[in-house]
Amino acid sequence: MFMILGYPAPLMFGQLLLGLINGAFYALLSLGLAVIFGMLNIVNFAHGALFMLGAFVAWGLLEYLGIGYWVALFLAPLIVGVFGVLTEKLLIRHLYKLDHLYGLLLTFGLALIIEGLARNQYGSSGMPYRIPAALQGATDLGFMFLPNYRGWVVLAAAVMCLITWLVIEKTSVGATLRAATENAPLVQAFGVNVPRLITLTYAGGVALAAFAGVLAAPIYSVNPNMGANFIIVVFAVVVIGGMGSILGSIVTGFGLGIIEGLTKVFYPQASATVIFLVMVIVLLARPAGLFGKAA
């Protein structure tokens, strides 16, 4: 059998792919967290729950309304985005004048409620969500078989990260967003409706989480804990990348997914902790994170 560094190649590539898939979810989730943190100064603990909500909405659309995957890929982020608008306007808005910790507590409570309601209604064993017909099967790449759906997930996540990055870095809306992150009162004095911008930023960030949730639905079964499983690692990704850094979250998300995957090949026992090991090392060397600006 073809070997790499003494390990069978199919195992290596398989774990690399798994790492890339996890990395894709880390990137999408930490990207939304970074955008929200930059603008609202809130660590959105509800992010994992909203990722899960995205998957549930996709499942519900199919189960109750017969609306399939491709439509759900747009509709679920939209629905969760509207939920985000309401959350920001009705709840989070009232905390901006208080310490950041209150925002964290509120969103953490929100996460517990959303996950609790889902568990109450659907149990915690999870429900299957079928891979759409067009993406079933696998492709022989010569060195490995690539399940089509997994390839699609990596591609879709990468494209969505790229689009988000382009919008923030290269458009006038993005310029307004960056400026408001630096000095919101002055941007408002320039005629920008900053409160609305903040609402839309939160909605956009959670819509990204929901998009990731729909992508994840066919891979991990749709279950109330799927967000909680991810979110702790995602917070580590955000810290390693640098709080609020857009590029940082994308690169770190994919990079750490790959590191995690490779660790499963070389030293499986450490695969669950390697990301936190990286976090410790990065924080010792660069307290502001890899891409963060020192405060």
Next chain:
Amino acid sequence: MLEVRGLNSWYGESHILHGVDFDVQEGEVVTLLGRNGAGKTTTMKSIMGLVPRRQGSIRFKGQETLSLRPDEIARTGIAFCPEERGIFASLNVTENLMLPRTVAPGGLDLPTIYTLFPNLKERASSQGTKLSGGEQQMLAIARILRTGAKLLLLDEPTEGLAPVIVQQIGRTIREIKQRGFTVLLVEQNFRFAATVADRHYVVEHGRVIDMIPNAQLEASMGKLHGYLGV
């Protein structure tokens, strides 16, 4: 154009303005002179709605603006250039220039702005904060000329700048006055203020205590030295 009456402002528990009264007529350049901490900047921020709490009356073109949010005040046609210039580090020069919203027709177009501030064109893709202090000040003024706002609030535009740049800013202010803009200027440097302004209000302890037309500035030097402690 602008009527401020009995303006009181607070930052938390600190009562900064204790009943500020003054007027700015259309087409005028008016300065607020006064020592550090007299309340000049707070007056500007109060007009823009950027203080936590204010009372009294601020009428712009007859409209009461006290209950409006800063973005709504901006859209009535008032533009603000803050003391710290407010150039955004994460935006390049062009993005900084295009950031303020267009609030009315009749703002300067980009070619005109680049004629007034040739440096900005050369540095269009530079990061905003990589500019020199003088260039940053030019950018901070240039971007509010674009918006169509006709009342410009300039907070100490000459602070910390070399004399040659101060002269250039003086020329710019006279130029925009000729183009029909109205300017409210906060200054500590009354020698500079004398070269651009029509009238001067003296601010002390959160109140306007005197008004001196520019023509009488020479005659009022003794009084002014007393006010400003120079």
